Amino acid sequence: MQPTVTIDLIAAARTRLAGHALKTPLLSSPHLDDIAGRRVLIKAECLQHTGSFKFRGAWSAISALSDQTRSRGILAYSSGNHAQGIAMAARAFGVPAVIIMPSDAPAPKIQGTRALGGEVVLYDRANESREEIGESLALDRGLTLIRPYDDPQVIAGQGTCGLEIAEQASELGIQQADVIVCCGGGGLTSGIALALEAHAPGLRVRPAEPEGFDDVARSLRSGKRETNAAQSGGLCDAILTPSPGELTFPILHRLCGPGLVATDDEALRAMSLAFQHLNVVAEPGGAIALAAALFRKSEIESDTVICTISGGNAAPEIFARAITRH
């Protein structure tokens, strides 16, 4: 029986994460304020351990298991960021981690996962189901599957990012803002939304997605879980999911929206601006919220926006292209 995701589950996750996850800074630059035409604050989760917010959810879920269950090992499927979060957290607990990754995942993410001690199993994103491979492996080896977003303890872990945003906004005297969150399956978005509902109700969460993969924005409009036509493609590998999660969508529907959409090209420009003015590395999917803040200004009304840079595990060639051409 899975627990319900509540603010108490998020608070408990925060206690387990204390001293293990980083409290990431809220960055800003007058140059970005000028471009956006409003105050822009950036929650730099690309600085989190393993380079993305995923470490929070991974640690939360693994630390919530009983010693006996955990010791048999962890299984995860991921395009790369959840993989690295799980691998590093599992290693810290001294338990094995098997990670199912698409064969077209960025090479640095596959290498990064292996270097953290994860056993990587590659699959064909177009023709195989990672869920099926995962469930069969879990059964065979007694591993515990930790889903990338449809897991209450994972959502609770991501929600700790929202607790920090609430505190950091309060320290700056911010009562009202749009909080734009890079959104794939909705784990980070729904976790932040629950944390803000409890601690900063004037902060409204708006999911940001890449053009062509705007399943969450469409689902929020229609009120039911919509699916993307394409399953892969584009630069934002970290947040390409077929549809909002089963657990995450009811939370997103109750608390978030409307969704924002930006193009891959706008994500590259946002990466370049984050390089120039914040000195942080964003990957394309991690830059989509900042892209929406900077280039979809007419769809935003609040004086202040807070954007997540959710991950920074960019391939060097793509990053070099972004900063030299944009």
Next chain:
Amino acid sequence: MQPTVTIDLIAAARTRLAGHALKTPLLSSPHLDDIAGRRVLIKAECLQHTGSFKFRGAWSAISALSDQTRSRGILAYSSGNHAQGIAMAARAFGVPAVIIMPSDAPAPKIQGTRALGGEVVLYDRANESREEIGESLALDRGLTLIRPYDDPQVIAGQGTCGLEIAEQASELGIQQADVIVCCGGGGLTSGIALALEAHAPGLRVRPAEPEGFDDVARSLRSGKRETNAAQSGGLCDAILTPSPGELTFPILHRLCGPGLVATDDEALRAMSLAFQHLNVVAEPGGAIALAAALFRKSEIESDTVICTISGGNAAPEIFARAITRH
């Protein structure tokens, strides 16, 4: 009459900086620990406002002036990072800032200074003295010159970075470590050294410099202020100073050493590794301490090193070269 730089002056600077300067995070990656063969923690001052620690000293010095003196305006000379720190702090106080910059300073730093409202005066680094130009301008226009490192309130401001390092090390249970600091004129290095002397006496400061510009390392060996043969050249523009400062050297000599030296090529490799494993942008001069930690291992004995990444205002072409070739 200038105040003496003491721990009390640093504490007072911290009070003035509260709510204005960022408390930068202490980052880490198991990949970097593996390369260095010891625990490596990175004080990411590249995330500070204007992209380097220089904002601390600038804010400290400008905020310490009387209203009347400050209102006449500020003058500074700088290759770029002090310039941007001064420009942003002066703008926040609503006073003019004139910045004397070498004509060969990186274009983004000149543009960044102008975009922050600074009036930029360019000079020829090989044939003109920035000190002479500065003193004459200050006299003509009633501006207050804020030197980049030989100013007690600037050193005190940089020392606030050391207070944070002392606290962050203590939270991690670290009692003993080498603290490797990117060193030009010695403002950051001496400020951190004074803060650690008072609050973390087991942490020893070691200046890091680029090969060919190791005036501080040589001065620490000889006991007197040595000068570099070359005045410019190489990639580490941010930390190319002719010799240790008059005010900083006695502090460096009493508290710091031995110095560490790394090459420009090692700095580029460190930039690439900081990109891959920390998702931060370091400029060459800002990466020299990490380069020393990773590639001059035999000169370090402590189990833990803490390195500053002192600045991140890298030119895009140089950064792209670092991450694609190294």
